[in-house]
Amino acid sequence: MRSVRSAQQTHNMADSSLNYVYMHASKRKRLSYNVPDETQISAIKETRLPQSEALRLDCKTIEIRVGSEEEHLQRSFHIHEFAICDRSPFFMNAMKPDWAENRPDPRVIELPEDDPAAFALYMQWIYTRKLPVLPEDENSSSSASPSDGFPTLAYAAVLAERLLDNEFKKAITDAYVLFARGPTLMTRRYPSNEDIRIIYEGTNENASIRKLLLDI
Numbered sequence: 589m590r591s592v593r594s595a596q597q598t599h600n601m602a603d604s605s606l607n608y609v610y611m612h613a614s615k616r617k618r619l620s621y622n623v624p625d626e627t628q629i630s631a632i633k634e635t636r637l638p639q640s641e642a643l644r645l646d647c648k649t650i651e652i653r654v655g656s657e658e659e660h661l662q663r664s665f666h667i668h669e670f671a672i673c674d675r676s677p678f679f680m681n682a683m684k685p686d687w688a689e690n691r692p693d694p695r696v697i698e699l700p701e702d703d704p705a706a707f708a709l710y711m712q713w714i715y716t717r718k719l720p721v722l723p724e725d726e727n728s729s730s731s732a733s734p735s736d737g738f739p740t741l742a743y744a745a746v747l748a749e750r751l752l753d754n755e756f757k758k759a760i761t762d763a764y765v766l767f768a769r770g771p772t773l774m775t776r777r778y779p780s781n782e783d784i785r786i787i788y789e790g791t792n793e794n795a796s797i798r799k800l801l802l803d804i
Contacts, residue, residue, distance in 0.1 A: 643668070643670075643671045643674075643714075643715070644668070644670035644671060644674060645668050645670070645671060646670070647668055647669045647670045647671075648668075648669060648695070649666040649667055649668055649669065650666070650667060650669045650672070650683065650695045650696070650697065651664055651665070651666055651693075651695060651696045651697070652664070652665045652666075652667060652696075652697050652698075652699065652707065653665075653696065653697070653698045653699070653700075654698075654699045654700075654702050654703070654704045654707040655699075655700065655702065655703065655704045656700050656701075657700065661704065662700070662704070663704035663707075663708075665707060665708070665711060667711060667714070669683060669695075671714055671715070672714060675714060675753050675755065675756070676751040676752060676753045677751075677752040677753075678750065678751045678752050678753075679697070679751065682697050683697075699750075702743070702746070702747050702750065703740055703743035703744075703746075703747065705740050705743065706740055706743035706744040706746070706747045707747060709721070709740075709741075709744045710744065710747060710748075710751070710753075710756060713756055713759060719759055719760075719763050721741060721763055740786075741760060741763060741764065741783070742779070742782070742783040742784075742786040742787050743786060743790075744756075744760050745757070745760045745761075745786075745787050745790075745791065745795075745797045746786060746787060746790030746791055748760055748797075749790070749791045749792070749795050749797070750790075757796060757797070760797065761796060761797055761800050764779065764797075764800060765800070779801060784801055787801065
């Protein structure tokens with residue numbers, strides 16, 4: 589009889605211990621989990637996108653030589669074929685067999701009249717959807733044009749027109765608008781006369797970037 593009672597007491601003690609552990613574990617979970625409010629949720633950066641908008645990287649790269657070889661300004665870039673062809677009708681056509689077969693190397697495309705720095709900016713845009721054109725010191729009072737230094741927005745605007753990439757064209761025009769709408773008068777930047785010359789000489793009269801220059 590004693591052995592039965594002892595076994596029952598042991599069983600009850602085990603149940604009590606398990607209940608104690610469970611209750612405290614539940615409390616810890618409740619205390620450690622904070623449901624984000626609407627403000628916190630709105631601060632979460634959206635990183636999702638439809639699969640149809642994803643970069644297609646399951647392919648070989650192509651070589652793009654940009655700039656004048658005679659002036660020793662040419663630079664070579666390697667980029668995923670699908671990534672650039674999906675965004676630029678120019679490259680999509682250039683990689684078609686009828687066009688590619690006419691080049692010494694079908695997987696090499698030369699752009700001798702374009703600016704290497706502008707194409708480097710385009711590659712950044714393709715892979716990151718960002719334009720690294722801000723000065724290191726955002727509070728700088730310099731009146732320099734946004735196209736000073738690397739990369740050159742004016743040449744990038746010309747490149748965007750040539751490559752027929754509408755999203756890149758919009759990104760360039762948006763960048764000019766944001767520079768012109770700086771937080772203070774001292775930090776606002778506007779296209780220089782040289783920028784305007786580059787854009788007008790490198791684009792057609794219907795280019796959206798030309799219309800923008802009249803408004804900012």
